[in-house]
Amino acid sequence: MAKSPLPAMLGIVTRPWFWAFAASALAFIATLYLSDGRGGGELLAAALTFASFSAIVGIGQMFVITLGPGNVDLSIPATMTLAGTLALKFMGGETGLIVPGLLLALAVGLGAGIFNYLLIRLLRIPPIIATLSASFLYQSLAIWWNRGLRIKPPEVLADFTTGALIGIPNLTVIGILIAVVSWVVLERSLFGRWISAFGQNTRAARLSGVPVEAVRAITYVSSAVLAAFTGYLLASFSGGAALNMGTEYLLISIAVVVIGGSSIAGGNSNVPGIWGGALLMFLVVSMLNSYGFGAGVRLIMTGTIIIAIVAAASGKGRSA
Amino acid sequence: MELATGAGALKPDAPLVALSDARVHFGAVRALDGVSLTISPGECVGLIGHNGAGKSTAVNVINGGLTPTGGSVSYVMEDGSQGTGAVAARAAGIRSVFQELSLCPNLTVLENLRIPHRDLTGFGWRKTAAQRISKALGELFPGHRIEPGMAVGDLTLAERQMVEIAAGFAEGATPARLVILDEPTSSLDASIARQLLAHVRRFCSSGGAVIFISHMLGEVFEVATRIDVMKDGKIIDSRPASGFTQQSLIDAMGHVASEKTDVRAAVEAGDRIGEEVLSTPEGLSARRGEIVGLAGLAGHGQAEALARFFMSRSGALSKVRTPDVAFVAGDRGRDGVMPLWSILRNLTLTHLPSLVRNGLIDRDAEARLGADWKARIGIRTDNMNNPILSLSGGNQQKALFARALASTAPIVVMDDPMRGVDVGTKQEAYELVRREAESGRTFLWYSTETEEVCQCDRVFVFRNGLISAELTGAAINEENILAASFEMQGAAE
Numbered sequence: 102m103a104k105s106p107l108p109a110m111l112g113i114v115t116r117p118w119f120w121a122f123a124a125s126a127l128a129f130i131a132t133l134y135l136s137d138g139r140g141g142g143e144l145l146a147a148a149l150t151f152a153s154f155s156a157i158v159g160i161g162q163m164f165v166i167t168l169g170p171g172n173v174d175l176s177i178p179a180t181m182t183l184a185g186t187l188a189l190k191f192m193g194g195e196t197g198l199i200v201p202g203l204l205l206a207l208a209v210g211l212g213a214g215i216f217n218y219l220l221i222r223l224l225r226i227p228p229i230i231a232t233l234s235a236s237f238l239y240q241s242l243a244i245w246w247n248r249g250l251r252i253k254p255p256e257v258l259a260d261f262t263t264g265a266l267i268g269i270p271n272l273t274v275i276g277i278l279i280a281v282v283s284w285v286v287l288e289r290s291l292f293g294r295w296i297s298a299f300g301q302n303t304r305a306a307r308l309s310g311v312p313v314e315a316v317r318a319i320t321y322v323s324s325a326v327l328a329a330f331t332g333y334l335l336a337s338f339s340g341g342a343a344l345n346m347g348t349e350y351l352l353i354s355i356a357v358v359v360i361g362g363s364s365i366a367g368g369n370s371n372v373p374g375i376w377g378g379a380l381l382m383f384l385v386v387s388m389l390n391s392y393g394f395g396a397g398v399r400l401i402m403t404g405t406i407i408i409a410i411v412a413a414a415s416g417k418g419r420s421a
Numbered sequence: 422m423e424l425a426t427g428a429g430a431l432k433p434d435a436p437l438v439a440l441s442d443a444r445v446h447f448g449a450v451r452a453l454d455g456v457s458l459t460i461s462p463g464e465c466v467g468l469i470g471h472n473g474a475g476k477s478t479a480v481n482v483i484n485g486g487l488t489p490t491g492g493s494v495s496y497v498m499e500d501g502s503q504g505t506g507a508v509a510a511r512a513a514g515i516r517s518v519f520q521e522l523s524l525c526p527n528l529t530v531l532e533n534l535r536i537p538h539r540d541l542t543g544f545g546w547r548k549t550a551a552q553r554i555s556k557a558l559g560e561l562f563p564g565h566r567i568e569p570g571m572a573v574g575d576l577t578l579a580e581r582q583m584v585e586i587a588a589g590f591a592e593g594a595t596p597a598r599l600v601i602l603d604e605p606t607s608s609l610d611a612s613i614a615r616q617l618l619a620h621v622r623r624f625c626s627s628g629g630a631v632i633f634i635s636h637m638l639g640e641v642f643e644v645a646t647r648i649d650v651m652k653d654g655k656i657i658d659s660r661p662a663s664g665f666t667q668q669s670l671i672d673a674m675g676h677v678a679s680e681k682t683d684v685r686a687a688v689e690a691g692d693r694i695g696e697e698v699l700s701t702p703e704g705l706s707a708r709r710g711e712i713v714g715l716a717g718l719a720g721h722g723q724a725e726a727l728a729r730f731f732m733s734r735s736g737a738l739s740k741v742r743t744p745d746v747a748f749v750a751g752d753r754g755r756d757g758v759m760p761l762w763s764i765l766r767n768l769t770l771t772h773l774p775s776l777v778r779n780g781l782i783d784r785d786a787e788a789r790l791g792a793d794w795k796a797r798i799g800i801r802t803d804n805m806n807n808p809i810l811s812l813s814g815g816n817q818q819k820a821l822f823a824r825a826l827a828s829t830a831p832i833v834v835m836d837d838p839m840r841g842v843d844v845g846t847k848q849e850a851y852e853l854v855r856r857e858a859e860s861g862r863t864f865l866w867y868s869t870e871t872e873e874v875c876q877c878d879r880v881f882v883f884r885n886g887l888i889s890a891e892l893t894g895a896a897i898n899e900e901n902i903l904a905a906s907f908e909m910q911g912a913a914e
Contacts, residue, residue: 289781291773298770301759308731308748308756309770309824312738368761 117362120413121377124406128384135391146270148383150338153276155379157331158350159357160283161324163375165228166358167287168317169300169367174324176217176232177354178347179239181332184209185342186247188333189254196255203333210329213239214322221321222314228321244344254337262338272334276376279327284372296320300367353382360410381410435497436461437513437599437630438483444491445478445654452478453489454654460599465621465631467645467662469638471674471871471903475654476634480601483632484517485510499598514598518589518605526574530554530584533573540594557591558583561620562613578608586617590624599630606640618644636718638667638907650674671903694878698863699832701730704888705881707832707863712854714877714897715867717906722886723867724836730865731834741774747825751837751867757821758809765791765805768820771828794823799849815846822850826857833857835866839873851876871899882906 129148133141158177165174184206192202213235220231253259264271287293295316298306307313331350336342359365360381361374385406389399436459445453453475460466460483470476481487482494485507496504496513504512516537524533531550535541541550551569558565562583573581582605589600602621606614621631621644635641641648641662648665650658650673658673665673695709703726707713715723734745750757759767769776769787776786791805798819802812809817818838825833839847854864854876868874880897882890882905890905 285781289784291777291782294766294770294773294782297761298759301761302755304755305750305757305759306770307736308750310735310741310744310747310828310830311770312736312741314736315738368759 116371116373118371118374118377119362120410121360121362121374121381124410125377125380125384128381128388132384132388132391144384144387146265148380148387149273150270151383152376152379153270153272154331154335154338155350155353155357155382156276156376157279157334158328158354159361159375159379160279160372161327162354163358163361163363163370163372164283164287164296164320165324166355166363166365167296167300167367167370168320169303172228172300172320172367173355174217174232174321174328175229175351176213176236176239176325177328178349178351179236179243180210180213180325180328181335181347181350182342182344183213183239183243183246183332184329185332185336185346186243186344189252189336189342190246192252192255192258194253194255196257199255199258202255202258203330206329206333207326210326211322213329214325215318217325218318218321221317232321240344247342247344251341251343253341258337259340262334272338275334280372280376287370287372292316292319297368297370300364300369302368353379356382356407360407381406435501437497438515439495439497440479440482440492441494442492443479443482443489443494445482445487446490451654453482455492456482456651456654456656457492458649458656458659460630460632462598462628462630463625463646465625465633465644465646467641467648468632468634468651469636469641469648469670469674470651471869474651474674476651477603478654479651480517480603480632480634483510483599484515484601486517499595512595514595515601516589516597516599517601517603518585519603524573524581524585527572529570529572530567530576531569533584534588534591537588538591538593553591553593554584554587557587561587561590562616579610579613582608583613590620597629599632600624601632601634603634604636605633606635606637614640636907638670642667671900671907674903695861699730699734699865701726701733704891705730705865707865707879709831709863710858710861711879712858712864712866712877714874714880715865715883716871716874716880716902717883717889719869721883721906723883725886726883727834727836727865727867734832744771744828744830746832746834747771747828747830749825749833749835749838750821751835751839753814753817753821756836757824758817760810762809763806764800764802764809764812764820767809768794768805768823768827771824771830775829790827794827798823798826798853799846819846819850822853826853831861832863832865835864835868837867837869839868839870847873871902874902875899 129144132144158181162174162177165172187209188202188206191205192198217228217232217235220226220235221228224231226234254262261271266274287296295306295311298309298311299313299316303313328347332342332347335346339346357375357378358370360378361371361376363370363374385403386399389402394402439459441457443453443456444451456475456479458466468476468479478487482489485494488506494505496509496515498504498509498513525536531547531554534550534554535546538550538553554569558567565580565583567576567580567584573584576584586602586605589602590597605617609617618640621633625631625646631644633641633644642665645662648660648662648670649656650670652674694711697706697708700706705713705715705726715726717723731746731748748756759770765787768791772790773782773787776783776790778786788805794800795802795805800812800819800823801816809820812820822838825835839850851873854866858864866873866877874880875897877897878893880892880902881888882892882902884906890901892901892905
């Protein structure tokens, strides 16, 4: 056990995110097979667009999950909704308010992240409960503010979110930029080391001089800010905010982290896998759709596929 | 007087347990190095020795929990037949009561009895269990207020210990014939402890046997018929209790302070040590360049004192580049090692904030730091990017040493850092600590090994969470440390 040829093996063994991309490619081919190869471009563009939302919230969730057992941000959907509704109402369709609206959305995320952290720190509530209960507050705030209004986003913003840059959807460009920055933060920065240390052994990290409370605070705040940013984009993309716009992102944000090969036990995460997982989540659903499965079968198949991917990814000696 | 358990009619000279040249080696560590002993009905054996002398290992061999790597252990059943192994140990009526409370707090008292008493099955076992534990508690600790249906989590520490002890003596499918008590009185107050000692005497006089491990020498003298002294995995002295005095016992346990200690010249210490750099509310203090030892028996508050001090002087975001204190963990798994990481990443963790250039970690500088410390401290690996868990315990410990020493912290806190480290490495580490102290670093060094404590300039001896003595210079020797560690009056106040 002590002297296994580990370095040699690491070169050959596929990366943890390999399976998510492989399965995405399979789902893509299976969908195209049904349409005899037509509509591949459209499918890819749709996948890249919708996966951007999942990827951005997934990256926030990934940082939180890296902190180790019990750390998960369940307030992501409510934060998305609150930021989306507030920003759209504030902008009221005015082009000039696009940037202030974005700043407002980010401020909502900042506030939600700080509130989540304070619940965890000051009241010593387990993160899973703290973020869940906080999400009820955020959701109620959104309802109270929104009153069922459906305000259209400024046209320029709507055009931007649905537009593309040399064939690549603008949202995908943003999503990939965020992923690249997060990848650098995770792999090359001090903060990335610190959250990995936190997730492996919080006590040892503390005793090694890691400012663990600061690390935790920054992590929860960044997750909430990314969620708020996604809420802003999603509301603009879909022509207005809705109170249930975040709902599906609760499970998706966690699923993409797991499918992407990050360790649920914490301490060991990777960014590329988030994109792989996000693409897969969209492509599986559209594949099942185009094969004409009903909603029930679709959910069952989605669940089964996720389990299969996670099992395949963890089957290479990474005990999870 | 009626006992909870009858030892049955036994030939008085037939031993219950016989160890013959029993050896237990964990890798290079000889936890038990050839122990031979017999325990006969009616005997109460006091087993004493310093931390790490091998008492716990001996106990675990006797109760069948640990199979010796050499030698033999045999048990004599009630019917006179012989056996070996854990099943035979249980059948022979060998019971253990551990100091580390081993009850499940979420279960009730009687449910906890079900764990060692495997015959408690089927319909109505709760009633039987309640009867057994109530009877034992009543006999051992008259006047106790423990109900069998109470959840263990609701009991006080002393009450939990009482339950453990009572479970050890309670009647079961096989009656208790040898009860091993490992530090049974550490959380009991004096009156309860007296009840226990009285019961031990009753139990032995009616043919039972007891192994009594305690650091309260007074108690040992009160109950033991024979005292075995352990050191370095061997029994180095064994006499009837009347053959020892408290002083001769302490002398027997300790060994002559190593000559190496004297090499450290007093003059040199005087030159090196500067102004006071720390003092804590409980009375710890240290000066610049000083090596301060924390001694005493394990678990008497040294590690907690160190942790409190460390926590109070670290953790702020503004301090990460210039830490006040660095920590060397002894309990590697709990306090030190990052199991998913390479040796290099483990080593550089504390100093890493100083290796950041333009917001990113300077990986070349990190590799250089790793290579430097690999050479300085002799980590045996061909590649610092190998996982930390590929190293032996001693080499993992070196990496943790380097993690603290590579930082710029002027104070280094060491929590029994030499666990699982071989002798050669220890000597290197002592040398390293001395060199670092000469260059102005202050060390707070908790150790369970007296030899290490004798390397220090000043020693605080802990007992029951408080500092019981402060020793300096020539006063730092094994006798003084032991005397301050043990409750000399014991139960005989």
